[in-house]
Amino acid sequence: KNLINRSMRDLNGMLIVFFGIILRIVFFQCKGIVVYLQRRIEFNTPANSWSAMSEGIHLSQEGSSPYQGSVFHNQPLLLACLSSLEVLSERLNIDLCFYIILICDIVTAFSIFKCCELYVEKTIQKEKVNCSVFDKEAYKLLGIESKDPDAVAKLGLIIFLFNPFSIITCICKSILPIELMLHSRLLLFCIRKNYLGAIFTLSLSTYLFFFPICLWLPVCFHLVSHTKSSTKDILFNILMNAALLSCWTTVFIMISYYLCNYSWDFLTQTWGFQYFIPDMQPNIGLHWYFYMEMFDQYRQFFINMIHALTFLTCIPLCWKFQEDKIVPIFSGIFLIAIYKSYPTFGDMSLTLALIPMFSHSYCLFRNTTFIVLLCLACIPGIPVMYHVWLVTFNPNFFYAMTLVYGTALMLLWSDILFAITKRQFWMRNGLVFPKNEDKKSMHLVLS
Numbered sequence: 408k409n410l411i412n413r414s415m416r417d418l419n420g421m422l423i424v425f426f427g428i429i430l431r432i433v434f435f436q437c438k439g440i441v442v443y444l445q446r447r448i449e450f451n452t453p454a455n456s457w458s459a460m461s462e463g464i465h466l467s468q469e470g471s472s473p474y475q476g477s478v479f480h481n482q483p484l485l486l487a488c489l490s491s492l493e494v495l496s497e498r499l500n501i502d503l504c505f506y507i508i509l510i511c512d513i514v515t516a517f518s519i520f521k522c523c524e525l526y527v528e529k530t531i532q533k534e535k536v537n538c539s540v541f542d543k544e545a546y547k548l549l550g551i552e553s554k555d556p557d558a559v560a561k562l563g564l565i566i567f568l569f570n571p572f573s574i575i576t577c578i579c580k581s582i583l584p585i586e587l588m589l590h591s592r593l594l595l596f597c598i599r600k601n602y603l604g605a606i607f608t609l610s611l612s613t614y615l616f617f618f619p620i621c622l623w624l625p626v627c628f629h630l631v632s633h634t635k636s637s638t639k640d641i642l643f644n645i646l647m648n649a650a651l652l653s654c655w656t657t658v659f660i661m662i663s664y665y666l667c668n669y670s671w672d673f674l675t676q677t678w679g680f681q682y683f684i685p686d687m688q689p690n691i692g693l694h695w696y697f698y699m700e701m702f703d704q705y706r707q708f709f710i711n712m713i714h715a716l717t718f719l720t721c722i723p724l725c726w727k728f729q730e731d732k733i734v735p736i737f738s739g740i741f742l743i744a745i746y747k748s749y750p751t752f753g754d755m756s757l758t759l760a761l762i763p764m765f766s767h768s769y770c771l772f773r774n775t776t777f778i779v780l781l782c783l784a785c786i787p788g789i790p791v792m793y794h795v796w797l798v799t800f801n802p803n804f805f806y807a808m809t810l811v812y813g814t815a816l817m818l819l820w821s822d823i824l825f826a827i828t829k830r831q832f833w834m835r836n837g838l839v840f841p842k843n844e845d846k847k848s849m850h851l852v853l854s
Contacts, residue, residue, distance in 0.1 A: 419561065420520065420560075420561060420564065423561065423564050423565055423568060424513065424516060424517075424564070424568065426568075426569075427512075427513075427516065427568030427569060428509065428513065430568075430569070430574055431509055431512065431574055431577045431578060432509070434574060434578045435505055435577075435578045440578075441578055441579065444575055444578065444579050445457060445458060445579050445580075447790070448688070448689055448690055448691070448793065449691055449751060449752050449789060449790060450572075450575050450576055450579050450581065450751050450752060450753060451579060451581060451751065452688070452690050452749035452750075452751060453478075453480060453680075453686045453688055453749060454480050454481075454582075454680065454681065454748070454749040455581045455582040455583045455586075455749070455751070456579075456581060456582075457504075457579060457580035457581060457582075459478055459479055459480065459481070460479070460481060460486075460489060460580075460582060461493075462478045462479055463478070463479030463481065463486050464486065464489060464490045464493050466479065467486060467490050468490065468494075472667070472668075472670070472672065473486065474667065474670075474672040474673045474675070474676040475672065477676075477685075477686070479676065480676050480677055480680045480681075481582060481615075481677065482614060482615050482659075482663055482673065482677050483662075483663040483666040483667050483673055484614075484615075484659065484662060484663055484666065485582070485585070485615060487666055489504055489507075492504050492507060504580060505578075505580055508577055508580055508581075508584050508585070509577060511584040511585050511587070511588040512568075512573065512577050512584050512587075512588075514588050514591075514592070515567065515584065515587050515588045515591045515757065516564055516567050516568050518588070518591035518592050518594070518595045519560075519563045519564060519567050519591055519757070519760045519761060520560045520561070520563060520564045521560070521595055521598075522563070522591065522594050522595050522598055522761060522764065523556070523559045523560040523562070523563040523761070523763050523764050524556045524557060524559070524560035525556075525595075525598045525599065526598055526733060526764045527551065527554055527556040527559050527560075527764065527766075527767075528556045529598070530551050530731075530767070531551050531552060531554070531556070534546075534550065534551055534552070535552070540835065541834045541835060542833070542834065542835065542836065542837035542838070544837065544838055545833045545834050545836075545837055545838050546834060548838070549767070549770070549771075549830055549833060549834055550767075550834075551767040554766060554767055559763045559764070559766050560763075562763045562766075563760045563761060563762075563763045563764070564760075566759055566760040566762075566763070567756060567757070567759075567760035570756045570759065570760070572751075572752040572753045572755065572756050573753060573756035575752075575753070576751065576752075576753030576756065581751070581753065583751060583753050583754065584753075585615070586612065586615070586616050587753075587754075587756065587757045589608055589611060589612040589615070589616075589619075590612065590619070590740050590757055591757060591761075592604070592608050593605060593608045593609055593612065593619075593622070593626070593736075594733070594736060594737065594740070594761070596608060597626060597629050597630070597732075597733060597736055598733060600630070602630055605626055605630060606626075606630075606648065606651050606652055606655065607655060609622060609623065609626055609652060610652050610655030610656045610659065611655075611659065613652070613656055614656050614659040614660065614663075616681070617677070617678045617681040617682065618681065618717070618743045618746075618747050618748075619743065620718070621717050621718045621721060621739050621742065621743060622721070622736060622739045622740070622743075623649060623652055624645075624718075624721050624722065624725060625721050625724070625725055625732070625735035625736045625738075625739050626648075626736060627644075627645045627648040627649055627652070628645060628725045628732060628735070629732040629733070629735075629736060630644075630648055631644040631645055631648065660674075680748075681747075681748050681749075682710070682714065682748070683707075683710065684698060684710060684748045686749075687699045689793070689796075689802070689805065690749055690750065690751070690809075691750060691751065691752065691789055691809045691812060692747065692748065692749060692750045692809065692813075693713075693745075693746065693809065693810070693813050694713070694748055696802060696806040696809075697709070698710070713746065714746075716746070717742050717743065717746040720738070720742060721735055721738065721739050721742075724738050724739075724824075727828070728827070730831070731827070733764075734824070734827060737758075737761060737764070738820065738824065740757065740758060740761075741758045741816075741820050741823075742820070744757070744758055744816070745813060745816050745817065745820070752786075755816065762823065765823060765826070765827060767830070768823070768826040768827050768829075768830045769826075771825075771826035771829045771830055772822050772823075772826050773822055773825065773826075774818050774819075774822050775822070777818070778815050778818050778819050778822065781811060781812075781814070781815035781818070782812070782815050784811070785808055785809075785811050785812040785815060788808045788811075789805070789808045789809060789812065792804045792805040792807070792808045793805050
């Protein structure tokens with residue numbers, strides 16, 4: 408009977424993946440829709456659009472350097488791989504690049520499935536071992552034992568594969584699915600404590616997309632979390648992991664240096680482009696309008712401050728969630744999706760699909776209705792206000808909608824962390840707060 412149930416569960420999972428693949432292939436055949444979506448700023452930016460990639464491939468095939476202009480901003484290794492696929496596609500009369508991006512989506516979906524399943528299973532095992540430490544009433548009410556890891560994993564699978572933004576990102580042939588695949592594999596390697604896989608994946612992701620450098624500290628901290636050593640040994644291991652990450656990233660950079668005929672121009676047009684944000688094309692991010700209206704003498708200062716905010720936020724999170732070191736990694740991926748220089752709607756498809764990992768904290772979410780309403784207002788509101796901008800020549804309404812969207816995502820991020828923290832507090836201290844020396848009730852504060 409258990410074998411039959413397991414087979415039926417596997418069949419259901421395969422059917423979910425099958426229909427997700429079919430949806431993407433069917434919509435990709437609608438060339439008019441694809442061409443229209445490839446022009447939409449909500450799903451394409453100078454850093455990930457297929458039009459920029461195809462321009463780089465064309466310049467490379469013509470013998471010109473794609474990094475001499477200001478159109479192409481992807482790494483030489485990625486350019487070399489996709490350029491070879493494009494040549495092969497012309498010979499076979501098949502769009503191999505689309506199918507590679509589709510495969511990236513499938514790998515991401517399976518990684519999300521395994522992340523949710525393994526995380527819930529490990530949390531159940533950990534709480535069973537430590538159940539004597541927990542308050543009995545709180546453990547009965549908030550315990551994770553009632554959660555089915557397979558059901559939670561399938562929920563994450565459905566959220567990703569049938570998310571309209573994920574589908575549109577795939578059929579647009581955006582480079583974003585490659586980034587999401589690397590992030591999902593990184594999280595899976597960390598949950599499995601696969602040391603070499605996590606180091607290599609994070610190095611490759613940093614090389615290709617720059618902002619995953621914000622994940623270096625949480626990942627290094629997680630990889631040494633299982634060692635019961637002194638503080639000096641743990642710090643030494645973190646530094647060794649960071650050194651290994653730097654070595655792998657340097658290897659990728661040196662290969663790129665060789666592919667670019669011993670020129671460093673690609674660094675300015677890839678990492679420099681992501682960091683200094685020279686292209687002020689409108690997008691749904693928080694940067695472009697802010698820097699466009701700012702005086703030049705203050706521009707670099709605020710660029711440094713906002714990028715530092717993304718990186719430094721991970722430091723207190725590593726300290727706060729010492730019992731669950733996956734949370735800082737998840738938070739880092741979430742913050743990258745919000746604060747990266749050129750975001751799209753598709754960036755949130757991964758983090759939304761990973762939220763079921765924390766389904767045992769759903770009952771403690773405070774602002775779910777408000778966040779959902781904000782997102783429902785922003786999703787149609789952003790394209791409408793972009794059209795209003797084109798008609799009235801006033802970008803303020805469009806940027807205001809992008810700020811509301813960013814606010815909704817930050818509220819969701821803080822809501823998740825607050826729910827996890829509150830659950831940990833109640834599990835250990837009980838549902839009735841103890842009194843302090845002044846006979847006053849204690850209050851939960853997220854620090």
